[in-house]
Amino acid sequence: MIDAIVYSSLSGSCEEYAHRMSAALHVPFFTEQSHICPIGRKVVYIGWLLAGKVVGLNKAKERYNVVGVVSVGMGAPAANAEEVCRKKNGLGADIAVFPLQGRFDLKRLPLPYRLIMKVKIKDIAKRLNAKAAKTTLTPAEQACLTMATVGRGEPA
Numbered sequence: 001m002i003d004a005i006v007y008s009s010l011s012g013s014c015e016e017y018a019h020r021m022s023a024a025l026h027v028p029f030f031t032e033q034s035h036i037c038p039i040g041r042k043v044v045y046i047g048w049l050l051a052g053k054v055v056g057l058n059k060a061k062e063r064y065n066v067v068g069v070v071s072v073g074m075g076a077p078a079a080n081a082e083e084v085c086r087k088k089n090g091l092g093a094d095i096a097v098f099p100l101q102g103r104f105d106l107k108r109l110p111l112p113y114r115l116i117m118k119v120k121i122k123d124i125a126k127r128l129n130a131k132a133a134k135t136t137l138t139p140a141e142q143a144c145l146t147m148a149t150v151g152r153g154e155p156a
Helices: 013-025 057-063 081-089 111-134 139-150
Strands: 004-007 029-031 042-050 065-073 096-101
Touching (some): 004 013, 013 042, 042 057, 057 065, 081 096, 096 139
Parallel strands (some): 065 096
């Protein structure tokens, strides 16, 4: 059993997932920045993705006994998302990994990330529009396309 859920959130999805998981498991949840959760506790860490890395995870691994990771990105989790998350974040087979789609809001990002994502979302929209011309997008892909086109949106 875990002692707590620790999260880092920019657009609110990680916080929402932490709240839901906390209610379901009857354990407290804390922001990674608060340092309220005692050091060494067994936790599930929920964080947003930046170039495949779960932001804040390394600090959480230093401070807590991370037994599970929820990676939250704007795109639909790929078939190999768990494997990629493990590789990019140095996670062993003993740590459970759960990739989820989250909301996106360009305006809520800090300036450096906003500038990067302004370029990135154009590429994402181009790729998904090309796919949509050939086949029907999944609801998660459609949600990602909306996020990339409008600059904000909710997960499918």
